[in-house]
Amino acid sequence: MLLLAVDTATPAVTVALHDGSFVVAETTRVDARRHGELLLPLIDSTLREAGLKLDAVTGLVVGVGPGPYTGLRVGLATAETFGFALGVPVHGLCTLDALAYAAGTGAAAGERTGGGIEGPFAVATDARRKEVYWARYDDARTRTTEPAVDRPAEIAEQLAGLPVAGAGALLYPEAFPDARGPEHVSAAALASLAAEKLAAGTEFLPPLPLYLRRPDAQVPKNYKVVTPQ
Template sequence: MKIVAIDTSTKQLSVALSDGTAILAEASYVTSLNHATKLMPLLERLMQEANWLPKELTRIVVADGPGSYTGLRIGATTAKTLAYTLGIELVAVSTLELMAASTGRTGRVVAIQDARRGTGFVGMYENGERVGDEQHTTVADFVATLPTDTLMTGDTEKFVEALQPFEIVAPAFRTPRAGVLALLGATRVPVDVHAFEPRYLRLAEAEAKWIEAQRHD
């Protein structure tokens, strides 16, 4: 099995190669969401270094959100194009699940992505299994009833006061890794390449404003 994993859902761009059991190559960059110009050159470099040819690939794994609207579109479009062109499987994995798994920790882990104005995209996992639905919510309200032995990861610096009672993952382990994404997606059921869309959990700000304007017309 030869897997390419792509994560463009946050400000960090991450790409990895895997045989399904081990991470063979991985590279990550903080690109200020300039993923469109960085993604393919980075992927091509990794494949050249690993002596992999596109025709040898068997599966594309992509982080499907929630996250940056633009970043998710770039990752989804690239993953779908590769899967369709090469006639191979496409697998989607939650960005929040990836963030929790990238900590390398067991127990109860909450992954948080900043969604501004005190809100976040939040997902809770226990020993790798999702607990409840991922959601867009007020972070302070979400964590208020959680046990204090819950581990926090992600954009924790945006919610310092609300997260004071909890252990926070060290900065080096708070960002999602494409290598972990590849391993998570190695055994998942593929999605329909044509029907696949990222999961935003909320409308992009421009879309929300447009819909609100229509209501008042």
Template sequence: MTGQDRTGAGDTGRPQRVLVIDTATSAVVTGVVEMSSDGDATALAERIVADQRRHAEILTSLMRDVLADAGVTGADLDAVVVGCGPGPFTGLRVGMATGSAYADALGIPAYGVCTLDAIDGAAPVAGPGARLVLTDARRREVYWALYDGGRRIAGPGVDAPDTLVATLADTALIAVLGESRFTERFGFTGAELVTPTAAALAAVAAEQVRDGAPAEPLSPLYLRRPDAVELKDQKRKSLLPAASDDVGRSVR
């Protein structure tokens, strides 16, 4: 079977197997997930390693490990699902580039999903009401999205925690998912580490996987410009001569 034959073909006669990658949080998440014809996702193997400084170094090793753990080879895969953030520029780029290249080499589609959607999807829904999902955006900010009954109703966005507290002051939250240092500002207990699961990431793309939807270019959710660009812009600004207003005061 050629790569072209496999891409976008769809297969309702058997469970489909998906390689999952996410590097949008402080952890690297990889897994092999089996998708049933009705969209149920079951992880055959999963590795979650908290090491935000070595995403590029450990990702390919983890991919090899989960494939071996699941007893699956690349030829057995039907799709690759990649978390597209929001997340920091460098870590997010590593996962997306690797997932896209791997899918292309196998001739199978790669589908991008929102990492926050998967974090929400991994936690049982206790009942109706707004639920907030938070991840670390660094620079004393958080990435966030608001959900109700498993459906995203606001976001994703990036804000300082105190700004977000004020913004959502009139929203009755039934839960806040995230690290304790962020959730406590909303009056909720959090966890030390919050990541999507492999099964939840695959479930977000369940319809595309089931239908064998044509792959589209992965679109990263950076939500702000990368640090390198901002530093370059700052340096350029510092080299510009100061202008003067009508009363002779120096302005920039």
């Protein structure tokens, strides 16, 4: 088995390869405005680091968000295109779940297991507009709420006393005083969680975007019609 994992739902453009037991290679760049420009070169460099070619991939894993409209679509469109071209399955995973997996297992610190957040916690990523995408977890693998988008002050009481991992927590320390890392999701965590789910026969999400709200870009109202009547 060789899984190619990608996620573009946060400012981190992240790619990893997983052989079913270990992460073979990972490459990440943090740049919120260059998802489309960075993803394919990162896939290429990750494959070269592992000494492998794209045709060795037996499955793809992609973060489905929640995340901003444009960046999120880059990863999903790329994964679906590669899956179609290679004739391999494309598995969707909630980006928040991968972040929680890294926070709860200590994978963000370079550890296989252990060293992560113990007990219930939450994760929060930056949703812009002074909001966060968030969810609550009992442990690294068990989400207890649906992904949501809210202003930090609106959920501070719900999450009071809990560690909160992710960029959203670090941006709003007044709402999340026990903010933790990792800041961004990693494809290594995404791939490792996917490998566990495949081994257990657990179902995946379809590779469809989880937006939670309308895109920032809107069609102008009352625009001038220029096509013939």
